[in-house]
Amino acid sequence: MYSYIRRFREGDYSGICHLEIQEKGATYPSSVFIRQASILYPSTFLVAELNGTLAGYCIGAFCEGGRSGAWILRLRVAPPCRRRRIGSDLVTTLLDIFLQRGVADVYLSVSPENYAARNLYHTLGFRGISFQKGYFGDGEDRIIMAAQLNHGQE
Ligand SMILES: CC(C)(COP(=O)(O)OP(=O)(O)OC[C@H]1O[C@@H](n2cnc3c(N)ncnc32)[C@H](O)[C@@H]1OP(=O)(O)O)[C@@H](O)C(=O)NCCC(=O)NCCS
Numbered sequence: 690m691y692s693y694i695r696r697f698r699e700g701d702y703s704g705i706c707h708l709e710i711q712e713k714g715a716t717y718p719s720s721v722f723i724r725q726a727s728i729l730y731p732s733t734f735l736v737a738e739l740n741g742t743l744a745g746y747c748i749g750a751f752c753e754g755g756r757s758g759a760w761i762l763r764l765r766v767a768p769p770c771r772r773r774r775i776g777s778d779l780v781t782t783l784l785d786i787f788l789q790r791g792v793a794d795v796y797l798s799v800s801p802e803n804y805a806a807r808n809l810y811h812t813l814g815f816r817g818i819s820f821q822k823g824y825f826g827d828g829e830d831r832i833i834m835a836a837q838l839n840h841g842q843e
Pocket residue numbers: 763764765766767770771772773774775776777778798799800803804805806808809810812
C-alpha cells in the first residue's frame with residue numbers, strides 16, 4: 690500500500706464530489722463548497738492518495754482578524770480506505786501547515802454521535818470545549834473541539 694498527502698488539484702474535484710454523493714445523497718451544497726474551498730484555501734485543501742487513487746480529503750482555513758486561530762472545515766476518508774490512518778495523516782499534515790504559519794489554536798465542530806471522528810480528533814490532542822445545540826440548524830447539534838499547537842515554548 691502506498692499512500693501520501695498532497696495539495697488539492699483541479700482533477701480531484703469530481704472525485705471529491707463523488708465521495709460526498711456516495712455517503713450523503715445530497716450533493717449540491719457540498720459541490721459548491723468544495724469548488725469555493727479549492728479557490729479560497731489552496732494551501733490547506735489536502736488530498737490523500739492510496740495507490741494512486743483519491744482516498745480522502747480535508748480542508749482547513751485560517752481565521753481572519755489578526756487572531757492566531759484556524760479551523761478544520763472538512764474531513765472525509767472513502768469508506769474502503771478507512772482505519773488505515775489516512776484521516777490521521779490528513780489532519781496531522783494540516784496541523785503541521787497551521788503550525789508553520791503561526792497558528793496557536795485549531796478548532797473544529799463534530800457531531801456528538803460521530804464517535805469515529807471524535808476518537809480520531811481526541812487521539813490528535815483535540816478536546817471538547819463547548820456543546821452547541823442546533824449549531825447547523827434544527828437537530829444538528831455539534832461539539833466544538835480545540836487543540837493548542839506547540840510552538841516549542843516552555
Ligand atoms: C472519521 C474518519 C475521517 C476517520 O478516518 P480514518 O482514516 O478511518 O481514521 P484513522 O484510520 O486515521 O483512525 C485514527 C483513530 O481514530 C479512531 N477511529 C477511526 N475510525 C473509528 C471508528 N469507526 N470507530 C471508532 N474509532 C475510530 C481510532 O481511535 C483510530 O485509531 P485506531 O485505528 O488505531 O484505533 C472517517 O471515518 C470518515 O471519513 N467518516 C465520515 C466523515 C466524517 O465523519 N468526517 C469528520 C467530520 S467532523
